[in-house]
Every structure is written in C-alpha cells, then in structure tokens.
Amino acid sequence: GAVVSQHPSWVICKSGTSVKIECRSLDFQATTMFWYRQFPKQSLMLMATSNEGSKATYEQGVEKDKFLINHASLTLSTLTVTSAHPEDSSFYICSAPDGPGNTIYFGEGSWLTVV
Amino acid sequence: DQQVKQNSPSLSVQEGRISILNCDYTNSMFDYFLWYKKYPAEGPTFLISISSIKDKNEDGRFTVFLNKSAKHLSLHIVPSQPGDSAVYFCAAGGGATNKLIFGTGTLLAVQP
Numbered sequence: 753g754a755v756v757s758q759h760p761s762w763v764i765c766k767s768g769t770s771v772k773i774e775c776r777s778l779d780f781q782a783t784t785m786f787w788y789r790q791f792p793k794q795s796l797m798l799m800a801t802s803n804e805g806s807k808a809t810y811e812q813g814v815e816k817d818k819f820l821i822n823h824a825s826l827t828l829s830t831l832t833v834t835s836a837h838p839e840d841s842s843f844y845i846c847s848a849p850d851g852p853g854n855t856i857y858f859g860e861g862s863w864l865t866v867v
Numbered sequence: 868d869q870q871v872k873q874n875s876p877s878l879s880v881q882e883g884r885i886s887i888l889n890c891d892y893t894n895s896m897f898d899y900f901l902w903y904k905k906y907p908a909e910g911p912t913f914l915i916s917i918s919s920i921k922d923k924n925e926d927g928r929f930t931v932f933l934n935k936s937a938k939h940l941s942l943h944i945v946p947s948q949p950g951d952s953a954v955y956f957c958a959a960g961g962g963a964t965n966k967l968i969f970g971t972g973t974l975l976a977v978q979p
Contacts, residue, residue: 858910
C-alpha cells in the first residue's frame with residue numbers, strides 16, 4: 753500500500769540552529785502534503801499545507817518565516833524549523849493524500865528536541 | 868474553537884468485549900470522517916472512514932457509525948484485543964482541500 757516516510761525520526765539540535773525534516777511519498781505522487789505538530793497529550797494540529805510548485809498555505813498562528821516549507825517535487829516536502837527554540841520541541845508528522853478525496857497516509861513522525 | 872471533539876480522554880475495556888469510542892463535531896459541512904490509531908512516538912495509522920452520505924461502514928472488527936443529525940460518530944471495536952490499546956483519533960474533512968481536523972484523542976486500554 754501507499755507509504756509516506758519521514759526522516760529523521762529523532763533529532764536533537766541546539767537552540768538557535770535550524771533543522772530540516774523530510775517527508776516523502778514512496779509509491780505515489782502527492783501534489784499536496786500536510787504538516788502537523790503534536791504536543792504531549794494533545795491532538796494533532798495542522799500547521800500548513802505544502803503545495804507542489806507553489807507556496808505553502810499556513811494555518812492561523814503558524815509563523816511562516818520560522819517553519820519553512822518547500823515542496824520540491826511530487827514526492828518530497830521538507831519542513832525546516834529555523835532558529836529553533838526549546839518550545840519548538842514537539843512531534844512533527846506529515847501526511848499526503850493518495851489522490852483527491854482519497855485516504856490520507858501519515859509518515860512515522862519526527863521527534864524534535866531543542867536543547 | 869474545537870470543531871471535532873472527543874470528550875472521553877480514556878477508556879478501559881476487557882479483552883473480548885466491545886470498545887465504543889465517541890466523537891462529536893460542529894461543522895455540518897464536513898464530507899467525510901476518519902478514525903486513526905496511534906501508538907506513542909509513531910505516526911497515526913488509518914483505520915476506517917465513512918462518507919457523510921452513509922450512516923455505517925464496517926471493516927472486520929471495526930465499525931463506524933455516523934449520526935448526522937446529532938453530529939456524532941462512533942467507532943466500535945468488537946471483540947477488543949490487547950493489541951488494540953492505543954490512542955484513537957477521529958478526524959473530519961471536507962471540500963477539495965483534503966485538510967483534516969482532528970479530535971483530541973481517546974486512549975483505549977484493553978485489559979487481558
């Protein structure tokens with residue numbers, strides 16, 4: 753079946769540095785991918801919609817200059833957390849629909865810890 | 868404003884019994900609803916979905932019921948197994964965007 757893969761699974765970075773998380777659709781093309789964040793014991797919160805060939809669409813309250821999203825190809829979207837702070841530590845998950853209106857598949861998630 | 872709500876943060880059920888997970892929503896424009904299962908430190912796994920034009924969808928041990936007038940859906944798992952222990956999220960979506968709005972999740976514990 754369709755698979756969405758994220759890399760890295762775990763990352764620890766120093767405060768003030770930037771970190772990139774990749775999201776790949778392995779056996780289907782995705783013109784749209786979604787990035788979510790989950791804080792402990794809370795729901796998945798949509799951060800932004802990544803659009804291949806155009807700018808990402810950010811949800812209200814999400815800083816687009818801090819969370820840079822690039823949909824480089826039909827199988828790859830990247831999320832870069834710039835100038836990371838400890839409060840950015842969270843579980844980041846991407847997802848991609850296998851076609852319009854089809855089931856949405858999720859990546860394994862990436863744990864970010866900013867120290 | 869929480870458009871999708873799961874009012875029970877946790878549920879404990881005996882193995883072999885039925886687990887019923889509930890979800891309420893406020894936006895009548897949602898076209899479809901999904902249930903996801905999530906283990907700690909892993910991404911959610913799709914379980915089952917239902918279109919707004921249906922009131923029931925069944926897949927093996929999992930059945931989702933939709934009551935549009937009450938803006939309520941539920942996931943039934945029968946018989947429950949210890950491996951079903953996880954956090955279950957309901958999600959709703961609509962239109963052409965494929966954006967999903969998630970509930971806060973319910974932690975299901977199936978006791979052997």
